Amino acid sequence: MDVNLPAFLPLVLTLVLALIFRHTLLALGAGILAGAMVYTQLQPQQTLEYLLDIASRQLYRDGQWQSWHLDVLAAMVLLGVMTQLFARGGAVTAFGDWLYTRIRTRRQARLGVILLGWLVFIDGIFSCLAVGHVCQPLSERYQIRREQLAYFVDSNASPLCALLPFSSWGPYLIALLAGISFLPVSPLSAFVELGQMNFYAVLTIAVSLYVAWQGFGFGRELPQAPLSAAVSKGNPWLLLLPMLTLLVASVGLTLWSGANNAQAPGVMAWLAAADIGAAMRNAALLAVTVCLLMMRATGRSLRELLADLVHGTRSMGLAIGILLCTWMIGSVIKDLKIAGMLAHLAEIYLNPSLLVAGMFLLCALMAFATGSSWGTFAIMIPIGAEIASQVAPELLLPALSAVLAGSVFGDHCSPISDTSVLSATSSGCEPRAHVLTQLPFALTVAASSLVGFQMLNAGFGKLGSWSLAIISCIVLVGGLQWWMSRRAEG
Structure with a gap:
């Protein structure tokens, strides 16, 4: 597959504008327009027709x-x-x-x-x-x-x-796993096994609990009025x-x-x-x-x-406008075949000694760029399985777990992810503010997860890898808390 570098330009433009400016709709709109122009090779009429097509097919497509x-x-x-x-x-x-x-x-x-x-x-x-x-x-x-x-x-x-087989994610992921003919266990057993090695998902939940208990990381606490004892029942x-x-x-x-x-x-x-x-x-x-x-x-x-x-x-x-634009830019990214090009580059340049950690980073990049964990799952589960089977068959399940974890991490941090946008808008804050304030915690957990996946790659086993990932997370979160507390005091 040839790598088309101009195809990445609309994506970079969207991400830069989303992070720099406060107007998420403006960033998404610019990215959609730029992507349409690249796709149609700067033909004005075809660009307009393409924009109308991707807008309409979010609601009506192929006669339904x-x-x-x-x-x-x-x-x-x-x-x-x-x-x-x-x-x-x-x-x-x-x-x-x-x-x-x-x-x-x-x-x-x-x-x-x-x-x-x-x-x-x-x-x-x-x-x-x-x-x-x-x-x-x-x-x-x-x-x-x-x-x-x-x-x-x-x-x-x-x-x-990503951890629960009885959520809506479970059947989707199990169906993708079922398509791997050389999977050593049943798809459901594989899903459970992948969850046991999904350092990012587990540590993210654990860190959020710690942050809730300690209450740090978002500037000085707002002044709270004393609770009245005479309040009505x-x-x-x-x-x-x-x-x-x-x-x-x-x-x-x-x-x-x-x-x-x-x-x-x-x-x-x-x-x-x-x-x-x-x-x-x-x-x-x-x-x-x-x-x-x-x-x-x-x-x-x-x-x-x-x-x-x-x-x-x-x-x-x-929120509806942002979500519609998020879906539209997802269509542009799919039509430009950006995710496929990223996967192709990984297959060529990925070092076997960095297979599992490399899968985590690659899927994080792909999900961050596309704003879709599910889209990354669909592309990288079969590709990651093929790469692992050729490079190190014994690391097949750890590599697939890294695919899941990296996809969730990238989606978690992406300003064009639907869950990032909806978490922000439903909570009453701007998507940009949510992404920037969540990023230090996500990066801290990702660094700890990277340690765990590299240990799996090195043959430490699940227990040893988890021990080192947890220790790394405790140290990094402690350092982050100290830094944020000093910053809030200053």
């Missing part, structure tokens, strides 16, 4: 509606509406009053955000949307910075999904019942759709056949309906409820 994209957009709007209903209808205030007697500190509030992320494990995007929106009022009540909230949301979404059910509806319905509808579509019995077969997008949309619709009924029962007028619906829909406009 793109149900996944439409369902995600619908769920975003519905969750935005539910958030506004909570805020404007008094549910947030009532829930906050109830929490006064239970969550008394910011530490408890931070840990509560992470716990909710663990409960909403079914899908990474769904977790980013639901946890960010629901915990915004909690973060405001306890004066948690929005960038810190976005970090907790993002760090307990994709990394968790509060009614948690205006918020809890719609949230429980959302959680239970998302799991139940996912399993129901899978059971109806699956060709074989069992939860894994159901998850593989489930329509996650439709389940996400319907769960959000059911939760909004419950919320509307409860608000109406408290005396809120129909006119007020209609205003809440309009306000909630409008509040999601920027």
